[in-house]
Amino acid sequence: MPERILISPVTRIEGHAKISIYVDDSGQVDSAQFHVVEFRGFEKFCEGRPFHEMPALMARICGICPVSHVLASAKACDALLGVEIPPAAELLRRLMNYGQILQSHALSFFHLSSPDLLLGFDSEPARRNLFGLLEHDPDFARRGIRLRKFGQRIIELLGGKRIHPSWAVAGGVLEPMTAGARAEILTGVPEALESVRIALDRMKSLLDQFPDEAEHLGTFPSLFLGMVSESGGLEHYDGRIRISDAEGNVVAEGLDAQRYFTYIGEASEEFSYMKFPYYKPLGHPGGIYRVGPLARCNIATHAGTPLANRELREFKQRAAGGAVCQSFHYHLARLVEMLHCVEKIEEICSEPGILDERVRAQAGQNRTVGVGASEAPRGTLFHHYEVDETGLMKKANLIIATGQNNLAMNKAVEQAAKRFVNPARLTEGMLNRVEAAIRCYDPCLSCSTHALGRMPLEVEVRDRRGHLLDRRARG
């Protein structure tokens, strides 16, 4: 019987990772760890660059959610200028963010996670993907592909390209929206709404088929953190930070994203390149919190759009008296958000000022420190820049959504391993459920391992029984 079971690579996530499952003397799962094994370096190599370059540089962190980084970066640059951007620019930034969240959530749900739900966690691994899905239900697969394309098209229409658009800049955006772009987006809304509705209904009908997974792929109490609107509703671009607990109590309200460092700390562990942010008042690891769709749906009192309002109310009924604590319900929360995104896309495109040509405030540098925050598909994203008097970057600190879920993902992996893995009789379906615990969070590991310099690089040498023979570490 193995003492250490390794799942490497973890599949159907954004990036590269592995999971170690440790077995005790009685042959039972003792613990598990989620290792992020890729390595970036964005915080370091942007030092010395003019801050105006940052949005374009930061877009390169990720090919899935570049818009999130562009927006947080542009907002940090707005803060360095000390300007309020024109109303049309804010609308356009919001519109692109909704397009981004929609396409990213569609990728997560249709391409990566729905094969488990529609084909089964124990189905043949070679078929458990988008292509297996299209054999099983071509219309559903087609809708998923087209929904993602719709979100990407919004990004392309505004930013000129689907990936790495460097269109949001310090003080606003580079170009106003054309009437043709607005018309094209509005034309796509009805089909997008129909597709999300179909996916939502399908998901709700499937939930009862997976009671074990729903309860054991990461069900535990934690804090939930995210932005809320002025009225306490769903917010994805600019709002105060709210933190609530597993009972649904608001722990902190009205927090300023610019001062994130007063309530968020960052720890590191030897087994992963990804940092472990925590809520400072409760310390590490007691200050475990979750971000992203599940957190946003838990902390918001309402969605702010008619269809999503109804779905959010229904979602909240799944909570046993407080917050929805099952990580499995990230999938459902993601669909509620997709519905909200499509409604907001239509709403923003119908705003009278959306085609206004004044989309950029002009100013010189007025500050040496700027923090920008927005809600990325996977959760709250912070960019913190410090520049010298000439505008050259002295320091950057990025707090990434996936990193903020790191403590929770490790907890989820361990819970799933303990529930589903029988080390004496391993099956692929058991290990897939452990991976599925991670997929609930839709982690983006390219984003989350942006740091360079302080992360330990570790090589472990173990014998066949899993005993550690040697270890070399740096950092």
Add this chain to the structure above:
Amino acid sequence: MTLIIAIGNTLRRDDGAAHRVVELLGEIPGARILTCHQLMPEMAEDIAAAGRVVFVDADVEPGTARLEPLAETAGWSALGGHSVGPAEVVALASKLYGFQGEAWLCRAPGEDFGDGTGLSAAAEENARQAAALLREYLVRQA
């Protein structure tokens, strides 16, 4: 209409050879050109809207440029989801949208796939050959 899809990363030197191929090709009546870092399932719809598709890609195997019919996929990617190969995206176009046209693959071998921009001399020569092969093919189809 022929859809030409140039695949590759121009920041990885010769991996961007396909972008150079379509630059050399210029605008061709009856052809639409798409450029991308990598293929995505969403492109199946674009392929289905065309009568035929030609993928242009760099090749890590040394040699000369060549244009050949695309072999059918032996099976779907086990990892599935993020990126697909030419045969897979054609199969998607066929399965989801009824595409039945020709599919070709044009390869431009390179030798330097490190970080940086610009092609090696060998890749530049192969890109020129590939553009010539493509032009000849498009003339035949016209």
